[in-house]
Amino acid sequence: MTQDDFDRLQTLLASRAGFRLTRDRIHLAEHRLGPVARREGFDTVEALLGSLWVKPVASLAWSVIEAMLNAETWFRRDRAPFDTFANEILPAIGRVRPEGLVRVWSAGCSTGQEPYSLAMAALDARANTEIVATDLSQRAIDRARTGVFTGFEIQRGLSVTSMLKWFEPAEEQWRASQSLRESVRFARANLLDDVSESNRFDVIFCRHVLTDVEPARRGQIIDGLERWLVDDGVLFLGPDERLDGDTVAFRPVNGRKGLFVKTPSALSRAA
Structure with a gap:
């Protein structure tokens, strides 16, 4: 993932979801978007993001956003x-x-x-x-x-x-x-x-x-x-x-x- 892609990803998450994606998470972002790229038929994360920037598709954008959300949870967390x-x-x-x-x-x-x-x-x-x-x-x-x-x-x-x-x-x-x-x-x-x-x-x-x-x-x-x-x-x-x-x-x-x-x-x- 290029720095430009990451910067655009930060803006997308902040504007659509209010989510803060700090610069130290670039490798985490690439890891989480890998399965999304494969599921959507792209060979690489760069190809996925490149397509999104050229032709913003709402469903694809939300797939990217959802992959970046922190989903960690458990039953009776903190009790x-x-x-x-x-x-x-x-x-x-x-x-x-x-x-x-x-x-x-x-x-x-x-x-x-x-x-x-x-x-x-x-x-x-x-x-x-x-x-x-x-x-x-x-x-x-x-x-x-x-x-x-x-x-x-x-x-x-x-x-x-x-x-x-x-x-x-x-x-x-x-x-x-x-x-x-x-x-x-x-x-x-x-x-x-x-x-x-x-x-x-x-x-x-x-x-x-x-x-x-x-x-x-x-x-x-x-x-x-x-x-x-x-x-x-x-x-x-x-x-x-x-x-x-x-x-x-x-x-x-x-x-x-x-x-x-x-x-x-x-x-x-x-x-």
Whole structure:
């Protein structure tokens, strides 16, 4: 991959996905785009990118973008947020909602481990929840919908007991139970798109997403999250993700790493 190709790739990712691709990732980019080039019928990554620059095709551009996204995830990642959700947030919000319905959004859900982890907690608690999971990658969403994972993927976060409780053998892999799959609605969505506030959420999980976002785009995404969240709702970020300097919309909750609520100034704007 030439430096010019890499520079153009950086611009494409930043403009379409808000994704930050640092210069030290040129070799990673070439590695990830190799399978895309072969799948699309190109001999080399350079040929793939050359064709894209000459004749920008939306489907090809998104295939390139999706290949560069960080898809790493696992069940009950970091654990503490899921315990907080199950033991504190879910019952507290459910008590003050009509029919106890708690609406949850897993934003940047990758291949589905996060929303399925949330669904397990909700089903265990017999809570009335509506869980929506979105990701920029259509390939990730398609795989998440199947609910099929390897044994290694499941046990990276879940015990064998939980694995046997929530999954059933599917040839050499494991498939989420029907009740688990029916608990989550998956859809493709771009966090940079304009926000419609017709249906807002009580809980938003947007964990390990902002770390890879272009600094100039972080405010736009955070503003969207603020508008999607009900005034007394909660936002979960990764344990090391901070909003300092990016927004006055949220403040951290003491003693709960990665947990945020709206600030008084954000509530005043909404009023």
